[in-house]
Amino acid sequence: xxxxxxxxxxxxxxxxxxxxxxxxxxxxxxxxxxxxxxxxxxxxxxxxxxxxxxxxxxxxxxxxxx
Amino acid sequence: xxxxxxxxxxxxxxxxxxxxxxxxxxxxxxxxxxxxxxxxxxxxxxxxxxxxxxxxxxxxxxxxxxxxxxxxxxxxxxxxxxxxxxxxxxxxxxxxxxxxxxxxxxxxxxxxxxxxxxxxxxxxxxxxxxxxxxxxxxxxxxxxxxxxxxxxxxxxxxxxxxxxxxxxxxxxxxxxxxxxxxxxxxxxxxxxxxxxxxxxxxxxxxxxxxxxxxxxxxxxxxxxxxxxxxxxxxxxxxxxxxxxxxxxxxxxxxxxxxxxxxxxxxxxxxxxxxxxxxxxxxxxxxxxxxxxxxxxxxxxxxxxxxxxxxxxxxxxxxxxxxxxxxxxxxxxxxxxxxxxxxxxxxxxxxxxxxxxxxxxxxxxxxxxxxxxxxxxxxxxxxxxxxxxxxxxxxxxxxxxxxxxxxxxxxxxxxxxxxxxxxxxxxxxxxxxxxxxxxxxxxxxxxxxxxxxxxxxxxxxxxxxxxxxxxxxxxxxxxxxxxxxxxxxxxxxxxxxxxxxxxxxxxxxxxxxxxxxxxxxxxxxxxxxxxxxxxxxxxxxxxxxxxxxxxxxxxxxxxxxxxxxxxxxxxxxxxxxxxxxxxxxxxxxxxxxxxxxxxxxxxxxxxxxxxxxxxxxxxxxxxxxxxxxxxxxxxxxxxxxxxxxxxxxxxxxxxxxxxxxxxxxxx
Ligand code: SF4
Ligand code: SF4
Ligand code: FES
Numbered sequence: 001x002x003x004x005x006x007x008x009x010x011x012x013x014x015x016x017x018x019x020x021x022x023x024x025x026x027x028x029x030x031x032x033x034x035x036x037x038x039x040x041x042x043x044x045x046x047x048x049x050x051x052x053x054x055x056x057x058x059x060x061x062x063x064x065x066x
Numbered sequence: 067x068x069x070x071x072x073x074x075x076x077x078x079x080x081x082x083x084x085x086x087x088x089x090x091x092x093x094x095x096x097x098x099x100x101x102x103x104x105x106x107x108x109x110x111x112x113x114x115x116x117x118x119x120x121x122x123x124x125x126x127x128x129x130x131x132x133x134x135x136x137x138x139x140x141x142x143x144x145x146x147x148x149x150x151x152x153x154x155x156x157x158x159x160x161x162x163x164x165x166x167x168x169x170x171x172x173x174x175x176x177x178x179x180x181x182x183x184x185x186x187x188x189x190x191x192x193x194x195x196x197x198x199x200x201x202x203x204x205x206x207x208x209x210x211x212x213x214x215x216x217x218x219x220x221x222x223x224x225x226x227x228x229x230x231x232x233x234x235x236x237x238x239x240x241x242x243x244x245x246x247x248x249x250x251x252x253x254x255x256x257x258x259x260x261x262x263x264x265x266x267x268x269x270x271x272x273x274x275x276x277x278x279x280x281x282x283x284x285x286x287x288x289x290x291x292x293x294x295x296x297x298x299x300x301x302x303x304x305x306x307x308x309x310x311x312x313x314x315x316x317x318x319x320x321x322x323x324x325x326x327x328x329x330x331x332x333x334x335x336x337x338x339x340x341x342x343x344x345x346x347x348x349x350x351x352x353x354x355x356x357x358x359x360x361x362x363x364x365x366x367x368x369x370x371x372x373x374x375x376x377x378x379x380x381x382x383x384x385x386x387x388x389x390x391x392x393x394x395x396x397x398x399x400x401x402x403x404x405x406x407x408x409x410x411x412x413x414x415x416x417x418x419x420x421x422x423x424x425x426x427x428x429x430x431x432x433x434x435x436x437x438x439x440x441x442x443x444x445x446x447x448x449x450x451x452x453x454x455x456x457x458x459x460x461x462x463x464x465x466x467x468x469x470x471x472x473x474x475x476x477x478x479x480x481x482x483x484x485x486x487x488x489x490x491x492x493x494x495x496x497x498x499x500x501x502x503x504x505x506x507x508x509x510x511x512x513x514x515x516x517x518x519x520x521x522x523x524x525x526x527x528x529x530x531x532x533x534x535x536x537x538x539x540x541x542x543x544x545x546x547x548x549x550x551x552x553x554x555x556x557x558x559x560x561x562x563x564x565x566x567x568x569x570x571x572x573x574x575x576x577x578x579x580x581x582x583x584x585x586x587x588x589x590x591x592x593x594x595x596x597x598x599x600x601x602x603x604x605x606x607x608x609x610x611x612x613x614x615x616x617x618x619x620x621x622x623x624x625x626x627x628x629x630x631x632x633x634x635x636x637x638x639x640x641x642x643x644x645x646x647x648x649x650x651x652x653x654x655x656x657x658x659x660x661x662x663x664x665x666x667x668x669x670x671x672x673x674x675x676x677x678x679x680x681x682x683x684x685x686x687x688x689x690x691x692x693x694x695x696x697x698x699x700x701x702x703x704x705x706x707x708x709x710x711x712x713x714x715x716x717x718x719x720x721x722x723x724x725x726x727x728x729x730x731x732x
Contacts, residue, residue, distance in 0.1 A: 005533040029302055030288055033574045033581065040575065044070045044084045060534070060578040061527040064289050064299075064567045 003056045012053040019047040021057060031062040075143040089133040089144065090118055098146050100133060101155060101178045103162070103171075103200070106249055108279035109207045111135035117175065119154050121145040130154060155179040161187045168196045171251045191225055199229050199254040205246035212245040212278040213348050214292075229254075241346035248275040265600030273593040280568050281348040289567050294327040294335065295351040299377040300384075301326045308500045308526060310385040312439050313416035314489055314639050315648050317500045321389035325380045329391055334358070334372075349563055358395050362446045365403075372399045375408075381498035382412025386419060387439030396446060404453040410465065411452075413495035415445055417466050417488050426479040433458040466490040486638040492517040492628055502642050503656070504530035506541040509692045512634045513545065513706075515619045521562070522549035534578050542695035547583075550612035557615060558595065565591070614716045617701075617708045618723070624707055625726045631706045634693060642685040646674045649681070657681055703732050 002010045004025060018034055018041055034041045035058045041049050051057065071082050076096055083092050088111060093100050103115035113135035120133045123143045130150060145151065159179035164187025166172045176182070206218045206229065217240045221230045231237045247255040248271065257271070264270055285291055290298050300322065303309035307317035323329060334355040342350035355372040375398045383394045401408045415437075421427050422437040429436065433451075435444040435458065451459025461469060466488040473479040489496040494517025501507040507530070510523030525544050528534045535541050555562045570586045592603040623629030643649040649657055658669040661677065665684045669677055697704060701712030707730035713719040 005531070006536070007533045026305065028305060031569065033578070047070065058578065059532070060581065061531050062566065062569060062573070062581060062584075063524055063527045064569075 001054065002051060005058055006056070012051065012055075016051050017047055018045070018049045018051065018057070021051065022046065022059065025059065027059050027061070029061050031064060033060045033062070034058070035060075072138065072141060074138060074141060077144065077146055083138055085139065086137050089120070089122075089131070089136040089138055092138065093120070093133060093144070093146060099178065100146065101159070101175045102134060103175060103251075104202050104204075105134040106204050106207075108283055109204060109211055109249070112203055112207070114203060115158070117155055117158055117179070119151055121148045121151050152180070156181050162200070164188050165191055166193055166195075166198050166200050168194055169198050169200055169252050170196070172200060197253040200252055201227060201229065202251060204249040204251065205229060205255060208245040208249040211282040212275075213241065213243045213346060214350065215239065215241065215243075218246060243278070243346045243348075244271050245275060245278055248272075248278075262598075264598045266597045268597075270594055270597035273590045273597070277564050277568070277587075277590060278348040280570060281564075284571060285349070285568050288569065290327070291349050291351040291563065291567050294331050295353040295374075296377040297327040297330050297353070297375060297380055300380045301328070303377075303381065303499065304384075306531065307503075309381055310416075310498050310500050312387050313385060313413075313420040313487060314496070314500050314502070315420075315645065316651060319384060319387075319389065322384065324389040324391055325383055325394050330375065330380075333391060334395060343561070347561075349561075349568070351563060351567070355395055358399070360396060360399065361392070362396060362443070363400055363450050370399055373402060374398045378498050379408040379412070382408050382416075385412050385416040385498060386441075386445055387416075388442045388445060389440070390442050393442040393446070397449070400446065400449050400453075404449070406449075406452065406463070409497050410495040411449065411462075412498070413489050414462055414466050414469070415448065418448075418462060418469070420487050421469075421473070421479070421484065424483070426484065427473060427477065431458065431473075431477070465493065466495060467493045483644075486644045488637055489639055490518070491636055492633050494518060496640065499524075499526060501526065501640055505688055505692050506535055506544055508636055508641055508689055509541070509545055509634075509696055510549070511640065512636045513693070513696060514549070515616070515623060515629075518636070518640075522552055524548075528582055532578065534582065538691055538695040539699075541692050542699040545692075545696040546699045547609070550609050550616060551583075551588075553612040553616050554591075554608055557612060558591075560591065560594065610716065614718050617713060617716060618718060620702070620706075620708055621713075621723050621726055624730070629707065630730070631693070631704070634706055636689070638682065638686075641689055642681055643678060646678065649674055649678050653677075703730060705730060707731075 002012045002021065004010055004021070008025070010021060010024060018036065022028070034046065036049070036051060036055050070085050072085050073080055073082050076093065076098065081096055090100060090102070090105065100120070101117045103117050104112045105118060111134040113132045116132055118133045119130045121128055121130055121144070124140060156179050159176045159181035160183060162172050163176040163181055163184055167184050201220070206220065209215050209218045217231055217237045218229060220227050222228055231240070244257045247257045281292065286293070300309065304318045304322040304326065309317055309319070309322065311317065311319045335353045336356040341352040341354050343352060352373065357369045358372050359369050360366055372395050375394055379398050380394055383389065383397060388394070398408060401411055419437050419439050419441070422432065423439065435441070435447060437444050448459040448462050451457035452463040461472070467490050470481065470484045470488050474481040474484065491512050496511060496518040497520050499507070499520060501511055504526045506525040506528070507523070510525050511518035511520065514522040523545060525535070525548065528544060529541065535544050552562060565587050566584050569584050573581055573584055573586065576585060592608070595601070595603045620629050638644055643652070643657065657677065661667050661669045661680060665680060667680055694704065697706055701715070702708050707727050710719060710724055710727065710731060713723060
């Protein structure tokens with residue numbers, strides 16, 4: 001299981017990357033920052049960084065507009 | 067599988083790099099010093115001075131390339147100190163030194179490249195001026211890329227090449243933005259003006275230039291404000307289930323692509339020109355549609371220019387269920403021409419449509435118009451009537467609050483239902499965001515002094531998506547800071563968009579709570595203030611400046627008969643699902659889950675009506691708690707009136723203000 005934003009839970013599977021998680025959550029916004037267990041993940045690593053089961057992922061969307 | 071990274075060799079050492087990055091940046095990140103002249107960190111690489119050459123080996127072949135504009139696409143091995151490289155750089159540096167021997171940056175480069183002989187290339191062209199123009203081209207590109215003007219250019223060829231304004235005269239189109247001077251490495255361009263007598267013009271310019279540079283380099287991969295303006299938000303809101311559809315019942319729609327930014331850009335926005343609120347804005351987010359032929363109203367058949375559409379206007383179309391680009395243009399044009407607000411009209415029409423679909427009003431009331439969601443022609447008819455002062459449009463123009471009263475009185479229409487779905491607070495129509503899943507935003511809307519406008523607080527991502535402000539205290543803190551920060555823009559006549567519609571690349575390095583404030587930009591704004599007034603500013607002082615005005619406004623509201631808790635109460639549509647259809651649309655994904663996990667009631671076997679009632683009771687309670695917390699944080703009473711101590715703290719406890727609120731004290 002993976003926890004997203006200290007609230008949502010997502011089924012973990014072998015080889016799941018940060019990008020897979022973003023896709024599954026429908027998070028396609030441009031101004032986002034991702035941390036996995038409080039470590040900041042650079043954007044270029046989203047499709048290679050593999051999540052471990054039990055990870056705590058925070059996907060922070062910075063507001064714009066309005 | 068690392069798809070975005072490749073390994074390259076730099077002077078024998080292996081290093082991993084991001085594909086498509088320019089070689090120069092990679093070399094510098096790896097501690098390799100590379101001399102450059104025509105390269106500037108905030109400008110597109112030119113590749114003209116050739117000082118940055120390095121030797122690369124690819125597929126067994128060696129060649130010299132200019133590193134500043136060489137994108138890394140494959141595995142290469144780079145030699146930055148080969149004899150060929152050294153010789154090439156030295157010759158160039160000698161030539162530059164011969165021509166501009168006294169310019170400091172040239173002297174520096176010559177020293178790095180081992181060029182010592184000043185006279186080798188001395189000629190009649192030699193310019194002994196310390197601030198000579200070295201033809202680096204930065205100014206020309208800054209003018210184009212920072213502010214999208216084309217004032218400066220080179221004239222002449224070969225040795226006669228020089229930098230100039232058109233025909234060598236001062237161009238009246240120059241907006242005096244000073245970008246060219248900011249990037250000039252020699253001081254050849256000097257700024258002499260200090261309009262409005264600021265305390266420290268240079269401070270303002272330096273910080274302003276940082277933002278200009280961010281616009282030029284980051285906007286295209288962030289919010290695309292220059293390309294499509296605020297319309298980019300349509301796409302985002304639809305994707306996150308936040309775009310108001312059918313009077314805020316839903317948050318997305320299959321037909322959104324008919325009115326989103328991609329469609330607007332492809333089909334309507336014609337001018338590839340900067341279009342700012344003032345000449346010189348480097349964001350220039352206003353967009354224009356030319357040659358649009360009107361199909362209705364007094365200008366029918368004319369080809370006109372439409373200024374927009376902004377996010378709110380497109381979202382208002384979605385709210386009315388009118389997913390039609392031509393309608394959007396016509397609606398935008400006529401609202402502007404008649405001087406009515408696209409938001410208020412859109413939100414009010416959406417209310418009228420829902421009343422019509424539910425049989426609260428009929429064609430007799432609407433003057434024969436079938437005002438269902440998506441009725442584009444009928445909306446335009448109403449709009450024309452509103453402007454001409456005849457027919458049903460006149461009533462629509464009076465707004466939701468008026469219509470609720472009138473229809474309950476005269477038609478016996480269901481007042482409770484109208485109260486639930488009529489999206490207004492304090493008599494003002496809601497702006498175009500679905501806030502029912504974000505408690506903080508519900509209060510952000512209702513507590514805004516002027517009515518439910520999001521310009522005091524936009525907290526939906528922080529709250530609903532990021533879950534960043536989970537407790538009531540967190541929400542109250544956000545409802546304290548953001549409205550004051552946003553009020554501060556207004557007080558100083560500064561545009562809010564450059565605060566968070568483009569953000570520094572380093573913003574990602576802050577922890578979320580801080581990142582949300584965009585600390586570097588807050589600092590920039592403080593410097594603008596200091597540059598203008600001479601008074602340094604910090605967060606506390608800024609908050610106090612705003613709080614004085616904010617509290618004064620609240621007291622004035624009170625004087626006018628508003629400004630208490632009852633005036634901060636939202637229609638239930640802003641808080642939760644009013645109808646079964648709405649509940650069911652998010653039952654599985656959200657409401658049933660929340661009932662089980664948060665409220666602690668098992669939804670199995672319960673009817674939609676029962677579940678709606680449970681959800682409603684819970685949500686209204688939560689809403690009241692958040693308002694209590696926010697009032698406390700602001701120093702207001704439980705009834706939402708500023709406490710006299712708070713006015714004292716802020717130094718605005720004037721007798722005439724105290725008089726207005728003294729009976730409301732606890
Ligand atoms: S001041 Fe601005 S607009 Fe004028 S020439 Fe320089 S960069 Fe261009
Ligand atoms: S004026 Fe300055 S920035 Fe422009 S080409 Fe000359 S040296 Fe470069
Ligand atoms: S820095 Fe001038 S060519 Fe690269």
